[in-house]
Amino acid sequence: MHATNERLKMSLYAALMAGITAILAQLTIPLPLVPITGQTLAIGLCATILGKRYGTMAVALYIAMGAVGLPVFSEAKGGFSVLVGPTGGYIIGFIISAYIMGLILEKTRFTLTPAVIANIIGMVITLVVGAVQLKFAAGLTWDQALSGGVYPFIIVGVIKAVLASVLGITIRRRLLAAKLLSQHDVKAA
Template sequence: MKSISLRELILAAIFSAVIVVLSQITIPAGLVPFTMQTFAVGLVATILGKKIGTISVFIYLLLGLIGLPVFAGFSSGFAVLFGPTGGFLVGFLANAFVTGWLCELKENNLTMAIIANLVGALLTLVFGTFWLQLAASMSFGAAAAAAFTPFIIPGIVKAVAAAFVGILVTRRLPVAARS
């Protein structure tokens, strides 16, 4: 396996900060709030690709796990990461990897970036729904009604926006693009 360069680590750290900032844009909506976290994860994966994008998300999750208030609503800790909505956070790893991988198939291609971000957003919702079902001892229908259905339209909008902005950034700032 190829080692990670200092440049890649710095990019991962910088883009972890982007996720932190965008995660604070939150609209409370019952058990699962609307946040810009999924937009941020898709954006990071589109720009950085599967390897560095996933590392960036991992750093973000690690920061929250150790107690820094980086998750939505300035929350953090073990209870948040492994609580009822923690599946969304864990799902960000799968989202970043798959989105980045699909974006790498056709670099700087908006159509592929949109597809990649839609698939990644779907993965996040699936992780979040199943996790909520288990953590809150809910039926699958109740979990889907709380954690999946209300987020379909916002997820599509955020995925398309993340793809568009991500492709725009990689075309304008190739230094930030995948290495």
């Protein structure tokens, strides 16, 4: 019974993080091709707080909400068309990023330095997957896709990666101290 309760608790945390991601996605700085949003910050928080399994679950739930039409993506967009459009690769890349970030943290430690490294790697994964889809969906050259969909986001991405790491590790430590989260919860498969 205890394991079932722990899985339920972690699933609820994942759902909560999906909601937080939807809220942070609405913090947007519009740019011509791809806007700067709070989504990537939220993805980093999901993985840094919840680890690979539940962090990825949170991201998948967020994407599923958007795919069925809920206005949870940036600029209150939703629908499957967003996922197959020019910016959809970034959103799809969130799943891979969350899993890899959580995996890195679970294989190392949930401390600041591994979190920063994991979040920067996650940022790179998101940008690469996003640029590939941007190139094909928008009919751009590789140079145009990289110039419009990667290069402008590197500095902001690093800042958000560090912020997600600091906030995520702090929140995780407080949840552990309050006994609302345990080391076993995150690594349970």
